[in-house]
Amino acid sequence: QKYAEYEAALQKVPQVGSLPDPELSAGVFLSPMELIGGKQLADFRLMQMFPWFGTLKAAKDEMSLMAKAKYESFRDAKLQVIYEAQQTWFDLYKIQQAIEISEKNIEILNTLERLSLIKFKSTSIGGVPNSSSSGNMQNAISQRTSSGSSGMNSMSGNSSNSNPSKVQPSAPMQNKAMSSSPGSGLIDLYRIQIETSDLENNIALLNDQKNTLIVRFNSILNREAQESVKIPDTLISNSLHISILNVTDSMLVKNPMLSMLNYEKQALEARKEMVTKMGYPMIGLGLNYALIGKNPMSTLQMNGNDMIMPMVTLTLPIYRKKYKAMRTEVEKLKIATEHQQKATANFLTNDYYETVKNYEDAQRKIVLYAKQYSLANQSLNILIKSFSSAGVGLTDLLIIQQQTLNYELKQVEAVADFNTEIAKLNRLMAYLQIQ
Numbered sequence: 001q002k003y004a005e006y007e008a009a010l011q012k013v014p015q016v017g018s019l020p021d022p023e024l025s026a027g028v029f030l031s032p033m034e035l036i037g038g039k040q041l042a043d044f045r046l047m048q049m050f051p052w053f054g055t056l057k058a059a060k061d062e063m064s065l066m067a068k069a070k071y072e073s074f075r076d077a078k079l080q081v082i083y084e085a086q087q088t089w090f091d092l093y094k095i096q097q098a099i100e101i102s103e104k105n106i107e108i109l110n111t112l113e114r115l116s117l118i119k120f121k122s123t124s125i126g127g128v129p130n131s132s133s134s135g136n137m138q139n140a141i142s143q144r145t146s147s148g149s150s151g152m153n154s155m156s157g158n159s160s161n162s163n164p165s166k167v168q169p170s171a172p173m174q175n176k177a178m179s180s181s182p183g184s185g186l187i188d189l190y191r192i193q194i195e196t197s198d199l200e201n202n203i204a205l206l207n208d209q210k211n212t213l214i215v216r217f218n219s220i221l222n223r224e225a226q227e228s229v230k231i232p233d234t235l236i237s238n239s240l241h242i243s244i245l246n247v248t249d250s251m252l253v254k255n256p257m258l259s260m261l262n263y264e265k266q267a268l269e270a271r272k273e274m275v276t277k278m279g280y281p282m283i284g285l286g287l288n289y290a291l292i293g294k295n296p297m298s299t300l301q302m303n304g305n306d307m308i309m310p311m312v313t314l315t316l317p318i319y320r321k322k323y324k325a326m327r328t329e330v331e332k333l334k335i336a337t338e339h340q341q342k343a344t345a346n347f348l349t350n351d352y353y354e355t356v357k358n359y360e361d362a363q364r365k366i367v368l369y370a371k372q373y374s375l376a377n378q379s380l381n382i383l384i385k386s387f388s389s390a391g392v393g394l395t396d397l398l399i400i401q402q403q404t405l406n407y408e409l410k411q412v413e414a415v416a417d418f419n420t421e422i423a424k425l426n427r428l429m430a431y432l433q434i435q
Helices: 002-010 012-016 055-124 131-147 153-160 171-179 182-220 244-254 256-278 321-390 394-429
Strands: 023-035 038-050 283-293 307-314
Touching: 002 012, 002 055, 012 055, 038 307, 055 182, 055 256, 055 394, 182 394, 244 256, 244 321, 244 394, 256 321, 321 394
Parallel strands: none
Antiparallel strands: 023 038, 038 283, 283 307
């Protein structure tokens, strides 16, 4: 749309740069006019008006500059479309990762449910869980939690190879586990099922959001609403092509909105010059041709000779109010454009500092959440083993599991947000970085 508007604006240049159409008038005498040297049969007049010197050039300059302003508007729209596509794609990545992490946690909860069921059956018959079955469940849950987390294999391996005696409960805890009532084990099962149901509902909600974002992404690219979108398994942090300190200088020079307003201001200056020269007289050059027939009664030598008369016309712009009002209008529009240019620069500067804040915040969060996730994942592995072998409380286990889920999600979101802020900075600088 914006590019078509730019192409349409280009067509205004030859329109305003052309001379007014010449005027041709013709008159035929129904009854020839009697003259001394013949009879006038018809009269033809051709006239061409010429604006004051430089008026057409000023008009062409104005339209050319307005066309350049339209082109800058097209550039801004293109940058906005690219930014919206990148932003939506990063949001899709976050939702996809949230779905995968939630599904992995449901598998962990299913394993915990089986462990709780074993403990419940053992407690209900007055015994303790079989040590060999507990060891098998320990290995299974350790493999399940470590396989779903990239970069955490070594940490999970260290926790799984630790001395089993370190995670065994003390004698009082063993006695407490043995003396626990069957009702507490049943409560653990219910709580795990509640957590699982919440995660399943959250996954359904995330899938709905994902479908909405897919439709939005395809609409930005002008594709079919349900066309598939490829989402990567891992997102790598992008980098700026220049220093963060130099972004503001590049933005104030290259941003298309500022360039558009600058062209509009120059166009108004050209219009002011055109309006001034429109207040000068227009000159018209023409030719008058009279068709003369012979008069049989005349003996003059010029009898029947046609007449040719060159003509000059001059307009008299004596009503000055309209020309003065036109100049005042242009001056006011120029002042308004200067204020708009300043306001736009202030808005972009404010947007820049806000984006830099989010950029640096996301950069810190990437490091922080990677560390927090590592610690939470190690704690989760230890508590799962303690839960299966020594009867550690389910509350602590679920809390750590939720923390691990949150930190993994936040780590994913931090990378996506970091890349989104880089896309925003590129958009402010009018830097095209299509991924």
